[in-house]
Amino acid sequence: MGERHSRVSPSEMKQSVENFVTIPMGTKVSAVENKQLLGDITEADIYAAIKAVERHKSAGEEDLGNDFYYDVPEPMVPRLVELGKDLFYEENPT
Numbered sequence: 001m002g003e004r005h006s007r008v009s010p011s012e013m014k015q016s017v018e019n020f021v022t023i024p025m026g027t028k029v030s031a032v033e034n035k036q037l038l039g040d041i042t043e044a045d046i047y048a049a050i051k052a053v054e055r056h057k058s059a060g061e062e063d064l065g066n067d068f069y070y071d072v073p074e075p076m077v078p079r080l081v082e083l084g085k086d087l088f089y090e091e092n093p094t
Helices: 010-020 031-037 043-052 066-071 073-088
Strands: none
Touching: 043 066, 043 073, 066 073
């Protein structure tokens, strides 16, 4: 556009945004997928995520490597579910 926003008509602004923010049809999330993505985090989700990580990777900020989560998921999964919900719903993680 190259102009101040105050000098651009609403229709020009809308067209510029549509041109800038175009998501190809093949990469859009369906309504069903969107509902699933916005649903509550479950223990099954966490177990699946843990099983999907690669072993023998360096530890993250918490100093726990992927092997820890992979080998000892039972005590961690409920806590990770709660942490995920806290983050998703913008509460202060405890």
